[in-house]
Amino acid sequence: MTNGIDLSGRTAIITGASRGIGLAAAQAIAAAGGNVVLTSRSQESADVAAAQVAGTALGVAAHAVDEDAARRCVDLTLETFGSIDILVNNAGTNPAYGPVIDQDHGQFVKTFDVNLWAPILWTSLVTRAWMGEHGGSVVNTASIGGMGFEANLGLYNASKSALIHLTKQMALELSPKIRVNSVAPGVVRTRLAATLWQEHEQQVCDATALDRIGEPADIGAAITFLASDAASWVTGETMVIDGGQRLGDPTLFRKGATGA
Template identity: 45%
Template sequence: MRKRFEGKTAIVTGASRGIGFAIAERLVAEGARVCITARKREALDEAVKALGGPERAVASAGRSDDVDHQSDTVKRTLEAFGSIDMLVNNTGINPVYGPMVDVDLDAARKIFEVNCLAALSWVQQTYRAWMGEHGGTVVNVSSVAGVKPAPGIGFYGASKAMLTYITQELAVELGPGVRVNAVAPAVVKTKFATALYEGKEEQVASAYPLKRLGMPEDIGGVTAFLLSEDAGWLTGQLIVVDGGLTLTGGV
């Protein structure tokens, strides 16, 4: 595999498993060092081992929307590896399901804080600590639910639509030194998305032109491309990674 990220360091949030881990794994395979975050220390420790140990990866446990956790993670990453060249905002939550008109407003606020404000704050922290002076790349993990209405997960979709706008605004403001892009997956086979396909995977996949659900590695590969110099003339873009689902009118 090409070593596109030799000598570079990334922070990947929500990376103890699923899409975040697959992104971190791909970056390490291409030469990067990573700091991964999640809430549970034990899961992070296992992920660090799987990524090659402390020479390739370090972990920072905490809530993604906790500013003190963000600041500590940035400091820890710089102490361990000396730079923060890449940031992947992968952490996202969706604790509610049902019509938006019935959504619990406290839950909606939490979704907004984690999916939108926390992502913005991570960019602020890394920009002030490293990228503002040295440059860098950012990828935000959005969702096809933010591209068009998604009944049942409407407020989650609204938060991801806002994340896409934040991506575009930051791309305009931070260029040329920092590129900011986003990926929008459809259903990917992770613990986070289990309720969307468990017990009915074949039925769900039948709506996709490629006739399968996504795998975390599918998102890892596209994210690595956006972070690399192969995407050096791309910024402010949302890359839909959905097996063709949105072409059929689905979400």
């Protein structure tokens, strides 16, 4: 049990869990007593990630958009643990940095396949295999980028905006058995988001109300909450976890600041 959340006897699949937010979510769910299945593109990276989890963890090679691999992962999870109570659709990518009109079809397809189609695929599989009859919780990893506009991230943010919409759609379609929610992280210390903070970390901190960049564990804790009974009357929602980044420049509001 962690932070009062008890997931003992429950099993979670986390896609894209070899590092960053996915790994942190697996660690948090395991700390709450849950069994976790971590997917990654290669078996080696999945095994390395599973070894970083203090609890019952299994690494499985499954590219998020590979339907056969996803189906095998679902089958293996049921054979090993007997249930799939939680699905965390965390796998994400952003090969399309730059203005939208400069992107080619290949970059578009890869972005939307991983960021939008994969959550549909995995949710469909776990619903038919277990959750449709027994119930469960799905948590999608979106982004605050899906709630606004940023230079050079238009295609990625469009995919995350669509995922936020999809979260609400699936929450209605899969109710009342399955709850579907999403998290919308701000700038977090991950490899995927490195270009947003790595060369100007202090600037990002200064523009954040809570004066720091997010850590994967911050998002992992929120995912664990949404997956648990503590959020049993929450569905179709997107939880923003950004340290106050969407609020605007905090320096104007702090003691001693002067307005124009």
